[in-house]
Amino acid sequence: MPSLDARGVASLLREYAQRTALRGGNPYRAKAYAKAADSLAALAVPLHVLIAEDRLKEIPGVGEAIADIITKLHKTGSHPSLEKLRKEIPEGVLEMLAVPGLRPEKVLRLYKDLGITSLAELEAAAKDDRIKKAKGLGAALQAKILQNLAIAKSGEGRLHLHRAAVMLTHAKDSLRKARPELKRVTIAGDFRRGCELVGELTIVAETAKADESSKASAADGLQIRLSDRKHFGAALLFATGSAAHIEQLQAIAGEKGMRLEMDGLHKGRTLIANDEIAIYRALGLPFIDPELREGLGEVELALKGKLPKLVTDEDLRGILHCHTDASDGTETLAKATRQRGFEYFGVADHSKSAHYAGGLSEEEIAQQHRDADRLNKRFGKDFRILKGIESDILADGSLDYAEDVLQRFDFVVASIHGRFKLEAQTQRLLRAISDPHTTIIGHMTGRQLQRRPGYEIDIEKVLRACAKHDVVVEINAHPWRLDLDWRWHQAALDFGCMVSINPDAHSITELDHMHWGVEMARKGGVPADRILNAMALPEITRYFRQKRRSVARAA
Numbered sequence: 001m002p003s004l005d006a007r008g009v010a011s012l013l014r015e016y017a018q019r020t021a022l023r024g025g026n027p028y029r030a031k032a033y034a035k036a037a038d039s040l041a042a043l044a045v046p047l048h049v050l051i052a053e054d055r056l057k058e059i060p061g062v063g064e065a066i067a068d069i070i071t072k073l074h075k076t077g078s079h080p081s082l083e084k085l086r087k088e089i090p091e092g093v094l095e096m097l098a099v100p101g102l103r104p105e106k107v108l109r110l111y112k113d114l115g116i117t118s119l120a121e122l123e124a125a126a127k128d129d130r131i132k133k134a135k136g137l138g139a140a141l142q143a144k145i146l147q148n149l150a151i152a153k154s155g156e157g158r159l160h161l162h163r164a165a166v167m168l169t170h171a172k173d174s175l176r177k178a179r180p181e182l183k184r185v186t187i188a189g190d191f192r193r194g195c196e197l198v199g200e201l202t203i204v205a206e207t208a209k210a211d212e213s214s215k216a217s218a219a220d221g222l223q224i225r226l227s228d229r230k231h232f233g234a235a236l237l238f239a240t241g242s243a244a245h246i247e248q249l250q251a252i253a254g255e256k257g258m259r260l261e262m263d264g265l266h267k268g269r270t271l272i273a274n275d276e277i278a279i280y281r282a283l284g285l286p287f288i289d290p291e292l293r294e295g296l297g298e299v300e301l302a303l304k305g306k307l308p309k310l311v312t313d314e315d316l317r318g319i320l321h322c323h324t325d326a327s328d329g330t331e332t333l334a335k336a337t338r339q340r341g342f343e344y345f346g347v348a349d350h351s352k353s354a355h356y357a358g359g360l361s362e363e364e365i366a367q368q369h370r371d372a373d374r375l376n377k378r379f380g381k382d383f384r385i386l387k388g389i390e391s392d393i394l395a396d397g398s399l400d401y402a403e404d405v406l407q408r409f410d411f412v413v414a415s416i417h418g419r420f421k422l423e424a425q426t427q428r429l430l431r432a433i434s435d436p437h438t439t440i441i442g443h444m445t446g447r448q449l450q451r452r453p454g455y456e457i458d459i460e461k462v463l464r465a466c467a468k469h470d471v472v473v474e475i476n477a478h479p480w481r482l483d484l485d486w487r488w489h490q491a492a493l494d495f496g497c498m499v500s501i502n503p504d505a506h507s508i509t510e511l512d513h514m515h516w517g518v519e520m521a522r523k524g525g526v527p528a529d530r531i532l533n534a535m536a537l538p539e540i541t542r543y544f545r546q547k548r549r550s551v552a553r554a555a
């Protein structure tokens with residue numbers, strides 16, 4: 001029997017993880033298998049090489065025990081324990097684990113009590129109200145299943161940005177180590193386009209030898225395209241996509257009597273292929289940033305010379321909307337923010353109704369403000385802690401504190417954290433937006449990628465209201481949220497909204513999630529001058545002061 005490649009082993013390991021999870025017992029074991037399977041899918045070196053050289057433990061998440069399992073799966077195509085587990089539960093049952101919010105013990109119950117063995121049967125049972133009536137399952141679970149079935153059917157195999165980044169960086173490093181003769185090694189695919197979920201792990205690498213160029217995969221899991229220097233630009237362009245963008249470029253090439261193919265742009269007898277800029281230039285276009293390459297009008301804008309100047313990480317001057325806790329208090333987080341070169345840190349803990357998340361009482365707010373004042377004296381003029389709060393938007397749309405408390409903050413992020421199914425969700429948001437204390441609307445739709453869809457609101461109406469009341473729209477940079485979706489950014493700009501890129505950080509490492517928010521803003525075509533936290537410290541304090549003055553006027 002031929003040995004299995006990394007992709008094959010990863011898929012068996014994933015199945016092993018799922019079956020282990022269904023079995024119950026130590027949940028960390030199942031998670032460890034799943035994590036190792038992800039790493040395997042992004043291997044830059046063929047699996048058989050790693051096994052032959054006894055280097056499996058270099059793979060992130062692979063220790064002694066998992067290395068043994070991988071070796072057995074690779075050599076025999078299976079594993080005795082996996083075979084044993086397979087006899088217990090039919091394969092289709094595993095599909096149900098892809099439904100967000102459906103825990104393994106519930107999946108097991110759906111199978112044992114109701115005899116459901118596939119996603120299709122699950123959908124039918126939910127629509128027939130059979131889950132609602134079953135003991136231990138119930139109406140809430142049935143509603144969740146119906147809501148999340150679409151995610152289970154569509155999202156499988158796509159990665160959140162920060163996970164994809166870890167995998168691609170590892171792949172890049174190990175490729176460099178395995179083949180030191182490679183010159184440029186560049187990440188391409190939908191990750192380079194800044195897509196909110198990543199489905200293609202693609203790397204383009206420059207080789208010295210022309211005959212080695214290939215568009216085929218060089219490893220088992222991820223796609224590695226090799227190209228010589230002469231064709232590198234064309235290889236990168238095609239490996240980045242999107243298909244729609246490339247097609248539009250090809251149409252322009254056709255109109256100008258040229259041909260754009262995988263090996264480059266053919267213009268008479270010359271071939272333009274060594275870098276992307278040269279290819280765009282020969283087509284009569286400026287360079288189009290990868291994030292814009294979706295075939296959604298960017299080529300027309302480029303033809304008219306009207307491409308937006310996209311924001312960069314360096315444009316951002318401060319961080320707003322961060323949470324503190326016992327281990328990462330205001331001081332620690334502020335210092336970490338300052339070390340990253342920012343000018344201000346906006347603390348915004350949860351408000352008092354958010355008991356579940358340690359919401360602040362009035363006394364705790366007073367204490368936090370005293371701390372901030374004391375620290376600000378020490379920081380001096382070039383760095384400042386700004387006093388904010390993430391106020392729950394209550395069910396009726398009001399904010400979480402009395403007027404006199406709200407007035408003490410530099411800024412208020414107003415967010416919905418519960419009652420997602422309210423009939424009048426849009427009204428609820430509109431009321432919060434019209435409250436003069438509201439500075440920013442946090443994670444507007446509440447979506448969590450591959451976990452739950454956003455709640456039903458009239459986004460256009462909400463954005464228009466934000467523009468009218470000078471309320472800033474958050475681009476929540478947490479890779480699970482990335483909310484407001486980049487597809488709405490242009491509309492927000494057209495209506496006249498400002499946006500703010502906020503990490504919603506709960507720890508020091510999460511401060512760096514800012515980058516994913518920048519990626520989304522770039523994808524949405526947002527320039528720096530429309531971003532609140534691209535303002536320098538004096539500018540943003542003036543902005544907050546003016547907003548507070550308008551509150552006083554409204555009162």
Ligand SMILES: [Zn+2]
Nearest residue numbers: 390415442443
């Ligand atoms: Zn929140």
Ligand SMILES: [Zn+2]
Nearest residue numbers: 321323390504
């Ligand atoms: Zn938050």
